Amino acid sequence: MASFRKAGILFFVLMVPALSYIIYRFGTTNYYTLPRFIPVIDSTTNEPVMHKVTDQFGERTDTLFRKVPGFKLTDQDGKPATEALRKGKIHVANFFFTRCGTICPKMNTNLSRVQDIFKDRNDLVFLSFSVDPINDKPAELTAYAKRMHALPGKWYFLTGDKAQIYNLGQHGYFLPVVDHGVSYGSPDETFIHSEKLVLVDKEGIIRGFYDGTDKKDIERLTLEIRVLIDGYNKQA
Incomplete structure (x- = not known):
């Protein structure tokens, strides 16, 4: 017993x-949900602005977040490019230039791998903004896009007004973008930009920052793109 x-x-x-x-x-x-970045701050109270939202959980009060602003640029095919490229889509953005010999090759090679994973997703695009638009004309961007195996209609390389691009980088995606104006030596000594990739949801709100040169961060980006897609699928 x-x-x-x-x-x-x-x-x-x-x-x-x-x-x-x-x-x-x-x-x-x-549920695994992604954070939202860059809240709108009330200039009088220095506190995040709150607003009412209605979703599948009903009406509630939530933080108001900044949205990435629009733009009027030119893509690698010489066609006008605006925020319509990302309207209603998740997008991943970064800043680079074709003559960059330091972080850009590795960052964009890694981004190419992410593109291949999601090549069949029509609700995801990639936007790469040149910080050297004077030299990066459509012809240079086309050649660069081919080297990166960019898929037409999936990955856009953008050039145009320099002030607009730098403002978009600094105040839209909240990344450092600087031109030191060095006219000698390597171009890498002149153009300072981030190695970060930025994940933005369909509403234009930043959902994540990732080191484009780091394998683990690229894996995290891939995972969190899937999380966003899954979240939208659940809402459908």
Whole structure:
């Protein structure tokens, strides 16, 4: 009898954790949501601005976040390019220039791999803004796009008004973009830009920053794009 009692206790000890995991894993709904970045700040109170939103959970009060502003530039095909490229889509943005010999090749090679993973997603695009628009004309961008195996209609390389691009980088995507005006030496000594990739949702709100030269961060970007897509699928 004692042996049966011990066996019963052992069974209970072993099975409870397993059953608990099964209930947690399959009997509950788990959500992994991404943070939102860059809230709108009230200039009088220095506090985030709040507003009412209505979603699948009903009406509630939430923080108001900045949205990436629009633009009027030119793509690698010489066609006018505006924020319509990303309207109603998730997008990943970065800043680069074709003569860059430091972080750009690795950053954009990694971005090319992410593009290939999501090549069949019509609701995701990639936008690469040149910080050297004087030299990066459509012809240079076309050649660069080919080297990066950019898919037409999927990955856009953009050039145009320099002031607009720099303002977009600094105040739209909140990345450092600087031209030191050095007329000698390597172009990398003149143009300072970030290695960051920026993930933006369909509403134009920043959802993540990632080191474009880091393998683990690229994996995180890939995962979090899937999370965003899954979130929109759940809302449909």
